[in-house]
Amino acid sequence: MVPDIMIPDEKGYFGNFGGRFVPEVLAPALDELIRAYEEAKNDNAFQLELDRLLKEWAGRPTPLYEAVNFADALGSKARILLKREDLLHTGAHKINNVLGQGLLAAKMGKRRIVAETGAGQHGVAVAAVCAMLKLECVIHMGEKDMARQAPNVARMRLLGAEVKPVGGGSGTLKEAVNEAFRDWVASVKETHYLLGSVVGPHPFPMIVRDFQSVIGEEVKRQIIARYDRLPDYLIACVGGGSNSIGLFYPFVEEQTVKMIGVEAGGQGLESGRHAATLNMGRTGVFHGSRSFLLQDADGNISTAHSVSAGLDYPGVGPEHSYLKESGRAHYTAVMDDEALQAVEFLSLTEGIIPALESAHALAYTMKLAPSLREGEIVVVNLSGRGDKDMEIIREQMEGKI
Amino acid sequence: MNRLNSVFADKAGALFIAYLTVGYPSLEETVEAVLLLEKSGADIIELGIPFSDPLVDGITIQQAGTKALQNGVNINRCIEAVRLIREKSDIPLIFMGYYNPILQYGPEAFCANSFSAGADGLIIPDLPPEEAGLLEETALQHGLDLIYLIAPSTPDEKIKYVASRSRGFLYLVSVEGVTGVRENLPPGLQEFVERVKKYAVQPLCMGFGISTPEQAGQVARLVDGVIIGSNIIRHLSDENWRTSLPAYVHELKSFLRIQEP
């Protein structure tokens, strides 16, 4: 099921990026997680149970939908296909990873789950899986994010999770991860930290990638069945990088497939108010691994900015840093208002309201579309649905809706 | 023998190691507080380099770090603080800082400048020995002791490995948790220390969550040094620290002395 390319290496490195920069107290838990994961990979019963839940509980496989109206309206002759992760239970791709890690936690006998959340999509997925697997659930969320993604806070609570507000700093995803780490350090024996993206210390970037690779695997099967060929472009938004790596990874060896990650350009790359880590950052060590980072001259981590809470993070998964450095993938950025326009555009042309995060991938696709040739195939990862963003969208559209 | 080795060699009873964040409440007060701590009986000083995202610190040290960053403190200012302290004191000084600022400054320049200013050692809580190869070598070349941490959850094999690489002393984290004042010491400290003693030849110092003189006294029975941070910061947050801090250290030292054979 999972491709077997030998990265990361044993120490968790993707080329120069990755590793395990954590206080010693966490080392035993990370070792235990590596062992449990290796076991689970070869455990037929585990894989069958994961497949069953992905299918029956979460709604996989997700459709690959050709957005003909969207392409026509852009004057594009290419086929633009949307991978409909927005149709999954809880509303985003996050559930793929959460189900996998949730089953792993249960297998390790950890009855308590701690997690961070930004947009709240990961938090909702964790809360839902914990309810279903009967695990105790604590979600750390920045105060600013709790305000701007309020519907998701209510959903998490309804699902039985404790949502802990994180004050200080920017009140966003970075602080939520800090607090989740501190919680984990203090509770590591009975707790699994269910990290929501391909960031953090080894083995998280590998495990989350593998659980998200189901996206790209399905796309590959669907596209070959329908068109008998591989796609020309894969386009996905990049926050921590999990939905994008999930789409990209099964195609990494297929050199004809161009892979484009779209970061949050916020108010513009020159404004300093953005979350375009791969475009504007420098290498550093943060949240357990070496990767590109938004930071100041002294090595303090910058506050990111994005209209989309799920992309509002100054770090990025080490495998993306590797794909960027090796030139295998390309990373661009679109601004807040471009993403908002894309939300409106997809809603009106296709009757699909995308999440603000996913709208970044759509906004770049809109720019690319006119230059595409007839017959070219573009797959855009529609990583989540926009229900959670309605308040922000209404605010930003200033009375238009 | 460097200052750190000497103070352990000459010690009678457990040493008192005081942590404070450089630049809290201000850079001038850090230098003044270190000298006052020494006069009051502190044996070693840990100087915290402030960082935007201190993952192993509880709220007290987090807030001190935020204030220090607002005061414009960076590695150069920390090294300057060491230089100012060294003009007046020979107390061993150890930097405690997260890895990224040191990495961005440049490990080579950091070790060279820290040592020439008068620093003796270095603790980086998010840099385990597996990732520290280069920095460890650089520190060694420049005469800085790189001190590693272990926790109660660390398995025997790993204790052996970390102990074989930690210079100056070995830092035993008393709790599974972040820094901060706690009401009670965790159970099982004696077993933890006994397990470590099977493998470690260097001095053992314990920190995290130790704050009252009574707690320090209990820990002092087990190890060579007791590290206290959050409670020092708490004193410094009060404008009367120039009287309250020495009183606290005196009481603390009386509890450490009781433990002498």
Ligand SMILES: Cc1ncc(COP(=O)(O)O)c(C=O)c1O
């Ligand atoms: C719908 C959606 N897409 C994308 C992201 C960004 O995360 P990642 O880059 O890990 O896919 C999030 C994060 O919250 C999200 O909710």
